Amino acid sequence: MKVGIVGAYSVKYELRSEKEAWELIGEVVRGTLKSVDKGISSKDIDFVVVSNFSDRFGGILHTAPYVVSLVGNPSARGLRVENACASGGTALYVAWNLVRTGLAENVLVVGYEKMSYQPTSAEANEVLMAAGHPDEVVLGAPFVSLYALIAKSYMDKYGATEEDLALVAVKNHENGLRNPLAAMRRKITVEDVLKSPYISWPLKLYDSSLISDGAAGFIVSREPRKFTDTPVYVESVSLVHDTPGVFERPDITELRAMKYAAEEVFRASGLGISDIDVLEIHDAFTISELIAYEMLGLARRGEGAKILREGVTAFTGEKPVNPSGGLKSKGHPIGATGVGMVVELYWQLRGETGDRQIKDAERGLMENHGGTGGTVVVAVFSR
Amino acid sequence: MKVGIVGAYSVKYELRSEKEAWELIGEVVRGTLKSVDKGISSKDIDFVVVSNFSDRFGGILHTAPYVVSLVGNPSARGLRVENACASGGTALYVAWNLVRTGLAENVLVVGYEKMSYQPTSAEANEVLMAAGHPDEVVLGAPFVSLYALIAKSYMDKYGATEEDLALVAVKNHENGLRNPLAAMRRKITVEDVLKSPYISWPLKLYDSSLISDGAAGFIVSREPRKFTDTPVYVESVSLVHDTPGVFERPDITELRAMKYAAEEVFRASGLGISDIDVLEIHDAFTISELIAYEMLGLARRGEGAKILREGVTAFTGEKPVNPSGGLKSKGHPIGATGVGMVVELYWQLRGETGDRQIKDAERGLMENHGGTGGTVVVAVFSR
Numbered sequence: 031m032k033v034g035i036v037g038a039y040s041v042k043y044e045l046r047s048e049k050e051a052w053e054l055i056g057e058v059v060r061g062t063l064k065s066v067d068k069g070i071s072s073k074d075i076d077f078v079v080v081s082n083f084s085d086r087f088g089g090i091l092h093t094a095p096y097v098v099s100l101v102g103n104p105s106a107r108g109l110r111v112e113n114a115c116a117s118g119g120t121a122l123y124v125a126w127n128l129v130r131t132g133l134a135e136n137v138l139v140v141g142y143e144k145m146s147y148q149p150t151s152a153e154a155n156e157v158l159m160a161a162g163h164p165d166e167v168v169l170g171a172p173f174v175s176l177y178a179l180i181a182k183s184y185m186d187k188y189g190a191t192e193e194d195l196a197l198v199a200v201k202n203h204e205n206g207l208r209n210p211l212a213a214m215r216r217k218i219t220v221e222d223v224l225k226s227p228y229i230s231w232p233l234k235l236y237d238s239s240l241i242s243d244g245a246a247g248f249i250v251s252r253e254p255r256k257f258t259d260t261p262v263y264v265e266s267v268s269l270v271h272d273t274p275g276v277f278e279r280p281d282i283t284e285l286r287a288m289k290y291a292a293e294e295v296f297r298a299s300g301l302g303i304s305d306i307d308v309l310e311i312h313d314a315f316t317i318s319e320l321i322a323y324e325m326l327g328l329a330r331r332g333e334g335a336k337i338l339r340e341g342v343t344a345f346t347g348e349k350p351v352n353p354s355g356g357l358k359s360k361g362h363p364i365g366a367t368g369v370g371m372v373v374e375l376y377w378q379l380r381g382e383t384g385d386r387q388i389k390d391a392e393r394g395l396m397e398n399h400g401g402t403g404g405t406v407v408v409a410v411f412s413r
Numbered sequence: 414m415k416v417g418i419v420g421a422y423s424v425k426y427e428l429r430s431e432k433e434a435w436e437l438i439g440e441v442v443r444g445t446l447k448s449v450d451k452g453i454s455s456k457d458i459d460f461v462v463v464s465n466f467s468d469r470f471g472g473i474l475h476t477a478p479y480v481v482s483l484v485g486n487p488s489a490r491g492l493r494v495e496n497a498c499a500s501g502g503t504a505l506y507v508a509w510n511l512v513r514t515g516l517a518e519n520v521l522v523v524g525y526e527k528m529s530y531q532p533t534s535a536e537a538n539e540v541l542m543a544a545g546h547p548d549e550v551v552l553g554a555p556f557v558s559l560y561a562l563i564a565k566s567y568m569d570k571y572g573a574t575e576e577d578l579a580l581v582a583v584k585n586h587e588n589g590l591r592n593p594l595a596a597m598r599r600k601i602t603v604e605d606v607l608k609s610p611y612i613s614w615p616l617k618l619y620d621s622s623l624i625s626d627g628a629a630g631f632i633v634s635r636e637p638r639k640f641t642d643t644p645v646y647v648e649s650v651s652l653v654h655d656t657p658g659v660f661e662r663p664d665i666t667e668l669r670a671m672k673y674a675a676e677e678v679f680r681a682s683g684l685g686i687s688d689i690d691v692l693e694i695h696d697a698f699t700i701s702e703l704i705a706y707e708m709l710g711l712a713r714r715g716e717g718a719k720i721l722r723e724g725v726t727a728f729t730g731e732k733p734v735n736p737s738g739g740l741k742s743k744g745h746p747i748g749a750t751g752v753g754m755v756v757e758l759y760w761q762l763r764g765e766t767g768d769r770q771i772k773d774a775e776r777g778l779m780e781n782h783g784g785t786g787g788t789v790v791v792a793v794f795s796r
Contacts, residue, residue, distance in 0.1 A: 052547035084474060085467050085543045092497035092544035092657055095787035099546075099656040107652050108788075109503050112493040114475035120492050131514040160468045161475035163482075164435035269490050273482040274475055404478035405491075 033129045034254025034261030035411070036136075037066035038373040043213040043244035043361030046146040051088030052096070054142050054245035059100045062138060062247035067258035070136065070249065074257075075101050077134035078108030081121040081141035082365035086157045088144040097140055107134075114161035114400030115314060116269075117141065118246075118368020119407025123269045125250040126409075135252045141369030142245035154241045158364075161401045163275030174238060174315065176276050176402050178230040181317040184283040185232065188332035190320065192232050196223035197338050198316035199236050199358055205345055206355025208386035213242045213361035237316040239356075244363030246370040260413065262376045265299035265393075267409040268292075274404030285318070285403035288325035292397075295408045296327075303327040306410070307391040308378050309349060310371040312399045313356040322397055323351075326408070345386070353378065353386045368398035368407060379413035416512045417637025417644030418794070419519075420449035421756040426596040426627035426744030429529040434471030435479070437525050437628035442483045445521060445630035450641035453519065453632065457640075458484050460517035461491030464504040464524035465748035469540045471527040480523055490517075497544035497783030498697060499652075500524065501629075501751020502790025506652045508633040509792075518635045524752030525628035537624045541747075544784045546658030557621060557698065559659050559785050561613040564700040567666040568615065571715035573703065575615050579606035580721050581699035582619050582741055588728055589738025591769035596625045596744035620699040622739075627746030629753040645759045648682035648776075648793040651675075657787030668701070668786035671708035675780075678791045679710075686710040689793070690774040691761050692732060693754040695782045696739040705780055706734075709791070728769070736761065736769045751781035751790060762796035 039061030041047075041054055049057070063070060078097045085091045094108030113120040118141040125137035148154040155172050162171060184190060200220055206212035223236040254261030272287040273279060279286070296302050303326060311326075313319040320334035328349055329337040337343060343351035354360045354374040357367060375394035377383045392413050399406040422444030424430075424437055432440070446453060461480045468474045477491030496503040501524040508520035531537040538555050545554060567573060583603055589595035606619040637644030655670040656662065662669070679685050686709060694709075696702040703717035711732055712720040720726060726734040737743045737757040740750060758777035760766045775796050782789040 050547070085540075086469065090543050090547055090550055091467060091495060092784050092787060094496055095654040095657045095784070096546060098654045099658070099661070104654065106654070108496075108654060109507070109652075110495040112474060112495060113477055113491075124492070127514075127516055131510075131516065133510055133514065157468075160473050163479060164433070164473055167473055269492075271478040271481045271487065271489070271491060274478045275482070278482070401475050401478070404475060 033126055033264045034251055035264065035376050036249050036251045036254050036257035036261050037062050037070065038248040038376040039065050040211055040246035040370050040373045041244055042211045043242050043363055045213055045240065045242050047144065047243035051090055051142060051144040054144065055093065055097060055140060056100060058140050058245045058247040059097060062249060066249065070257055072102035074136050075103055075138045076106050077128055077137040078106055079121045079125050079137060079139045080110040081117040081369055082110060083112060083114060083117055083143055084157050087147050087364065089147055101138060113405040115364050115367060116398050116400035116405040116407050117365045119398035120269060121369060122372055122409060123267045123407055126264050126267045129250050129252045137250045138247065139250065139369055140247045141366040143363035143365040144243045145241045145363060146243050151241050165275060174233055175230040177315040177317055178233045179276060180282050180402065181232055184317060184321065187283050190335045192224060193220055194335035195237055195316040196220045198313060198319045199223050201344060202313060202352050202356040202358040205353050205386065206359025209355045209360055212355040212359050213240050214359050233315055239314050239358050239362040242361035242363045244361055244366040244370065246366045246373045248369065248372050248376060260380050262379045263412050265301060265410040265412055266295045267407065268294040269407050271405055272403055274401050276402050285321055285325050287403050287406040288322060288397060288399060291406045291408040292326045295410050299410050301410055306349065306393050306395045308353060308388040308394045309351045310354060310374050310396045311351050312397050313352060313358050314362065326397060350388050353388055371396040371398055375411050379411060416509055416647045417634055418647065418759050419632050419634045419637050419640035419644050420445050420453065421631040421759040422448050423594055423629035423753050423756045424627060425594045426625050426746055428596055428623065428625050430527065430626035434473055434525060434527040437527065438476065438480060438523060439483060441523050441628045441630040442480060445632060449632065453640055455485035457519050458486055458521045459489050460511050460520040461489055462504045462507050462520060462522045463493040464500040464752055465493055466495060466497065466500055466526055467540050470530050470747065472530055484521060496788040498747050498750060499781050499783035499788040499790050500748045502781035503652060504752060505755055505792060506650045506790055509647050509650045512633050512635045520633045521630065522633065522752055523630045524749040526746035526748040527626045528624045528746060529626050534624050548658060557616055558613040560698040560700055561616045562659060563665050563785065564615055567700060567704065570666050573718045575607060576603055577718035577721065578620055578699040579603045581696060581702045582606050584727060585696060585735050585739040585741040588736050588769065589742025592738045592743055595738040595742050596623050597742050616698055622697050622741050622745040625744035625746045627744055627749040627753065629749045629756045631752065631755050631759060643763050645762045646795050648684060648795055649678045650790065650792040651677040652790050654788055655786055657784050659785050668704055668708050670786050670789040671705060671780060671782060674789045674791040675709045678793050682793050684793055689732065689776050689778045691736060691771040691777045692734045693737060693757050693779045694734050695780055696735060696741050697745065709780060733771050736771055754779040754781055758794050762794060
């Protein structure tokens, strides 16, 4: 029995949506159900998993029964999960386990976040800070500063430069130009990034992902062929933790939990990084994408920037990373982010992404992490 | 294979704790691990489920990896669940399923809420409102008003009086006097309740549960006898939804999802209400306890007040309800509430509750619901 995805939907991510959180949810529920090739009925959906970070980003809680009522099957069960920016990946992990253990037949996953519910980005960042280790929260350490510590250490250790980081942003913005669902479709140059203001040295405005609004959904099924002739199979999903506190880690230039999650997912699926054709990676800050290359096995330690410069992870490269534009250009509406990665890979592996289609993509990998890597979800999909 | 609870802990609930949310969590993690009769090691805990309603009640998110780091087993996985006031029951549901499907061996559940993080009860109530149906949220309908609608309809239909409601509060406060962990240990009379100010007619201040701080935890195990000679077995857990909107229900004098959840849990466990010796019921407002009697099968429709007056649910009655003092006297720190019910029943069925011990209690039932019954969890335990 192989669990498969049989439907997916995403709204266009925006810096500020005119829709309320519950309208975004409603659109995604309708869109996801409607996206199923052979159709799916209300009563087929027997579990709902909602991914959302904070009610300060949308003003609502207790959303599982609301989604159940929208689906229209009163027998469906549901819950909301939260693991910071990895809430979407966690929802996939839960849905996959519900289906493969037989607890559910078809799980609808809905992720959303309306970050513009906070009037300013300073206030939004204050909400985000709650995802840190309590000692970091008390300190008032924003994530850009925690990632700046990681970036500085990494640069010192491996000789990476601010320009290397900038190249991640340039690549992902170029990819985002091809994605009509991306929040910021704007071509940028290395110079643009380097000239953008420091937020927390060495990280600049253009090293940071977008505070944005968005929602996405997908359906995980126990009998995928009942609903489509071209399902996307979930090969394996791994959820691994590290201490949420950067200060508690022996080496802050690595994201340990990501390494373990990738190893576990490859071991469980019998696949390796060489089998992967397309990747969606959690580029919350440019430095995270570089380190992810190394944790996932795309590059050796310290050689993330090298493979980036060689074009390995470019749209036309051997291992294209973030054809969607990533968190940097597509956007990072927290609870939707991991869910949206699944949606993008579902479309990529079915060949439905138009201008941004990776040719002959048969297997995809997603990496979605929370905080500075306190939670990491890695999953592999195949068509 | 019968899943069992092998350890439990609770802090004393308080109207305003001097501890921060993460200190409450820390105390519960240490206390729960230490409570296991034969001891349990860090590496035995392979999954963590956190129950918490809102980060506006404590200031922190992404708490699963924090709990994992406190446990000290980096291989443990975790997530936070939220289903409004039924978050604790939902955590039990998830833990029970993780263990019975073999996905985990021993799950640590931690529930907490620091509601005094909001400076006033008006502000706390604003946070709570987010658990309503979006249309109720937009309307700005506080839960006391939604429950007032339910109470008024119930009173009209079945002739129940404000005094009947008051008797629920009087009973639970009397029980709370025997519980050193209760937040408000104060004997009250029917007159006290009737004289207390209306919050939303016909519900008064003393018909309402306590905005409070608290945390509790327990461990669900696949091999309970490895850790204690006197585990408490989880017979069955049911999680059922209704639309979160009171306005969408055909008959607001019943809590449908509770009826279905009770039926399901009895069917699955092969037990009936006649087998139950002690109950912990979600008395968010006095009216909810009366209706719960009927939904759970303790009383016929419309006869909730009758059995209450007959003393059936009194401490010395045939079916004692809320020996802990319930949400009314023990307190209602949202994310901790359902978890604390499990803890109380664990202690009751092991005969460890001192002055408030129900004699020869062999089987217990908990009912934990969210919003106005949009989510209901019912579980049955046996010693």
